[in-house]
Amino acid sequence: xxxxxxxxxxxxxxxxxxxxxxxxxxxxxxxxxxxxxxxxxxxxxxxxxxxxxxxxxxxxxxxxxxxxxxxxxxxxxxxxxxxxxxxxxxxxxxxxxxxxxxxxxxxxxxxxxxxxxxxxxxxxxxxxxxxxxxxxxxxxxxxxxxxxxxxxxxxxxxxxxxxxxxxxxxxxxx
Amino acid sequence: xxxxxxxxxxxxxxxxxxxxxxxxxxxxxxxxxxxxxxxxxxxxxxxxxxxxxxxxxxxxxxxxxxxxxxxxxxxxxxxxxxxxxxxxxxxxxxxxxxxxxxxxxxxxxxxxxxxxxx
Numbered sequence: 001x002x003x004x005x006x007x008x009x010x011x012x013x014x015x016x017x018x019x020x021x022x023x024x025x026x027x028x029x030x031x032x033x034x035x036x037x038x039x040x041x042x043x044x045x046x047x048x049x050x051x052x053x054x055x056x057x058x059x060x061x062x063x064x065x066x067x068x069x070x071x072x073x074x075x076x077x078x079x080x081x082x083x084x085x086x087x088x089x090x091x092x093x094x095x096x097x098x099x100x101x102x103x104x105x106x107x108x109x110x111x112x113x114x115x116x117x118x119x120x121x122x123x124x125x126x127x128x129x130x131x132x133x134x135x136x137x138x139x140x141x142x143x144x145x146x147x148x149x150x151x152x153x154x155x156x157x158x159x160x161x162x163x164x165x166x167x168x169x170x171x172x173x174x
Numbered sequence: 175x176x177x178x179x180x181x182x183x184x185x186x187x188x189x190x191x192x193x194x195x196x197x198x199x200x201x202x203x204x205x206x207x208x209x210x211x212x213x214x215x216x217x218x219x220x221x222x223x224x225x226x227x228x229x230x231x232x233x234x235x236x237x238x239x240x241x242x243x244x245x246x247x248x249x250x251x252x253x254x255x256x257x258x259x260x261x262x263x264x265x266x267x268x269x270x271x272x273x274x275x276x277x278x279x280x281x282x283x284x285x286x287x288x289x290x291x292x
Contacts, residue, residue, distance in 0.1 A: 047178040048234040049232070085178070091233075114226055115180070139185060159231060
């Protein structure tokens with residue numbers, strides 16, 4: 001039986017290995033687009049924060065395992081990009097090319113300082129207990145502020161992350 | 175609704191506290207306060223260590239033309255930590271707020287470096 005004459009024109013089928021990370025990233029982008037539907041451009045700005053970390057692997061593991069970040073991309077040994085909801089967190093290693101490179105006067109960026117991201121939790125006590133028992137250093141235990149309860153933890157490089165639990169009077173912009 | 179919150183310690187803010195918004199970013203500015211102050215975000219640590227402005231961790235602002243943005247800010251008297259540098263994902267420069275906190279201006283040169291997520 002003669003073959004389909006069009007077979008000669010068809011491209012061979014090339015098997016492609018599934019890439020789960022591609023599917024996951026695509027799914028996230030689709031969701032972000034749907035969420036951002038009210039925005040005329042269909043784009044959402046992701047507020048971005050850069051943290052300096054001494055050990056990229058340790059830092060990625062900490063933010064993903066302990067604080068619910070997702071890894072978007074990693075370019076070892078100098079850089080990683082993580083997401084948590086609308087926050088994009090860039091991790092750069094001091095002394096390596098990129099944002100960690102020395103300034104023209106020779107100053108090298110370093111981890112630490114007091115400026116920090118805040119992560120909102122519904123039960124601060126439970127969150128702190130879980131982190132503590134996972135070995136995460138607590139810089140300051142729970143204090144009561146105006147309209148929030150808060151605590152400070154440290155990542156493996158000593159950078160602060162503030163945990164907040166909204167209390168009465170918490171301001172949310174609508 | 176703001177989905178992301180960053181706290182910066184500053185020397186000079188009226189009433190020790192201000193909340194600013196830029197897109198989805200909420201920036202909370204707090205001046206260091208003594209122990210026992212009702213505002214809890216900038217009190218000293220339990221070991222007495224005070225909180226100070228500075229450090230290197232910072233939020234970023236995406237601009238379409240970092241050279242033009244830098245020129246305008248320089249003309250307005252804003253302090254710079256460095257000159258414009260070209261990195262892997264884009265060109266960047268660091269400015270300082272009046273307390274010496276860094277803010278990074280970033281001009282992406284690769285699509286995946288853009289702040290806007292498609």
